[in-house]
Amino acid sequence: MRVAAIFGLILAWGATAFAAEGSRGTLLLASTTSAENSGLLAHLLPRFEAASGIRVKVVAVGTGQALKLGERGDADLLLLHDPPNEAAFLARGFGLERREVMANDFVLVGPRADPAGIRGGRDAVAALAAIAARKAPFLSRGDESGTHALERALWRRAGIDPTRAGGWYRETGSGMGATLNTAAGLAAYTLADRASWVTFRNRRDLEILVEGDPALLNVYSLVLVSPIRHPHVRIAEARAFADWLGGPEGQAAIAAFAIDGRPLFRPIARPPGGS
Amino acid sequence: MGEIGEAAATALRLLRSADPELFAIVALSLEVSLTATGLAAAIGLPLGALLAVARFPGRGALVLLVDAGLGLPPVVVGLLVYLLLSRAGPLGELGLLFTPTAMVIAQTILVTPIVAALARRAVADLLEDYHEHLTSLGLRPLAAVPVLLFDARYRLATACLAGFGRAAAEVGAILIVGGNIRDHTRTMTTAIALETSKGALEQALALGFVLILVVLAVNLAAAGLSTMARRIEG
Structure with missing residues (x-):
């Protein structure tokens, strides 16, 4: 009896301590890690919140996991960088619409010693072929993220299946930061998105070796989760954020975000009405 | 070594600067882990005592299950709670995913077996010592549970502290069900x-030192309370 009373008390305390704040005016954004870890969202969200009164809660995960969260109705809005899988998500009826909002690029990074001799190249596919030919250590995200998807597409274009190639190709199965930490430790090559690379603080011997290939374009899009599949989704708030980020104010805020004086993302949203 | 020393200096700087974001993070850590430990104690202490004194079919299996629960992988618990609380899951309607409540639920599941297993050991040991005494008083073992729990209180406090340590240290479960939302x-x-994922290893380790200090403070407070209690009891 007494135990039940104590249990009840603790439960009641727990419930009041964590009483869910009003869900009105909040929005859950599942975002690719680079947008969060680079500080971009910390730069954008206070501006949006001041303009709209809508509070945005960010869960930073890889694009694959973000798509899964959207599919299960656990997020209202997704910020992703994997166009083919975004299209598939929409085709399967989980997404209402997709808006391209910003872009930058991917870079091939590797050890300063550069055993595969790819430094200065502008052809990512040729660089991967050179790494494979030298059997130089290469780390793959291996986590179904947008970066992982592009990396696999590049290997396909090189006509190489690295997963069957032997010990030089390794999958970390983790996020960009963890993979860069491992690459720094192993002096391995890896593909990184520009924002994660620029804001990464533990580079050790790593540097950019290949950049500037159009195939390394990195497009970020907002995908609205469909309220037809998940009626509880906060579509009005999600649309408000998409409109703001794609509009002049949000696009200017993206352009103004810089690290060490250099902009990290390029605004690319089309003006409303045009398509 | 230089990096570790710098991290320690950063930790001190963080504490001295009284950064409100840091304090909010520390407060939430304590709130979640202490609530989970409280709930785990409410479930685990009676459960452990029951397993020590009562004899019923299936007891052996339950003891094994509780003991095995000591090795419950946080990431698996996180995944299970995620699937339960996800909108597409059985409890999705509650909208608890990515809230501190979800984190409390996951940590309670992790901590309860620890408290229950250690409580069972403590009460079973006492029962062995007191067996004749209890029989002579004519108390049935089940009726002796409150007395046994009271007499074992210092060891049970240690069980709860062990549980709190587990909760405060784990990241696998709360990352999945809480989402690490700023x-x-x-x-x-x-x-x-x-x-760590940003490669800001010094900042990460500095936060680690702060966490160790916080856990140390909780244990110190518990030790102080227990000394005080012993003194009052004479």
Whole structure:
């Protein structure tokens, strides 16, 4: 009896301590890690919140996991960088619409010693072929993220299946930061998105070796989760954020975000009405 | 060694600067882990005592299950709670995913077997010592549970502290069900994981030192309370 009373008390305390704040005016954004870890969202969200009164809660995960969260109705809005899988998500009826909002690029990074001799190249596919030919250590995200998807597409274009190639190709199965930490430790090559690379603080011997290939374009899009599949989704708030980020104010805020004086993302949203 | 020393200096600087975001993170860590430990104690202490004194079919299996629960992988618990609380899951209607409540639920599941297993040991030991005494008083073992729990209170406090340590240190479960949302579900351990992923190893380790200090403070407080209690009891 007494135990039940104590249990009840603790439960009641727990419930009041964590009483869910009003869900009105909040929005859950599942975002690719680079947008969060680079500080971009910390730069954008206070501006949006001041303009709209809508509070945005960010869960930073890889694009694959973000798509899964959207599919299960656990997020209202997704910020992703994997166009083919975004299209598939929409085709399967989980997404209402997709808006391209910003872009930058991917870079091939590797050890300063550069055993595969790819430094200065502008052809990512040729660089991967050179790494494979030298059997130089290469780390793959291996986590179904947008970066992982592009990396696999590049290997396909090189006509190489690295997963069957032997010990030089390794999958970390983790996020960009963890993979860069491992690459720094192993002096391995890896593909990184520009924002994660620029804001990464533990580079050790790593540097950019290949950049500037159009195939390394990195497009970020907002995908609205469909309220037809998940009626509880906060579509009005999600649309408000998409409109703001794609509009002049949000696009200017993206352009103004810089690290060490250099902009990290390029605004690319089309003006409303045009398509 | 230089990096570790710098991290320690950063930790001190963080504490001295009284950074409100850091304090909010520390407060949430304590709130979640202490609530989970409280709930786990409410379930685990009676359960452990019951397993020590009562004899019923299936007891052996339950003891094994509780003992095995000591090795419950946080990431698996996180995944199970996620699937339960996800909108597409059986409890999705509650909208608890990515809230501190979800983190409390996951940690309660992790901590309860620890408290229950250690409580069972403590009560079973006492029961062995007191067996004749209890029989002579004519008390049935089940009726003796409150007395046994009271007499074992210092060891049970240690069981709860062990449970709290587990909760405060884990990141696998709360990262999945809490989402590491800034100003909402970010705790010490998820913040450390985040800083590590940014390659900000010094900042990550500095937060780690702060976490160790916080856990130390909780244990110190518990030790102080127990000394005080012993003194009052004479």
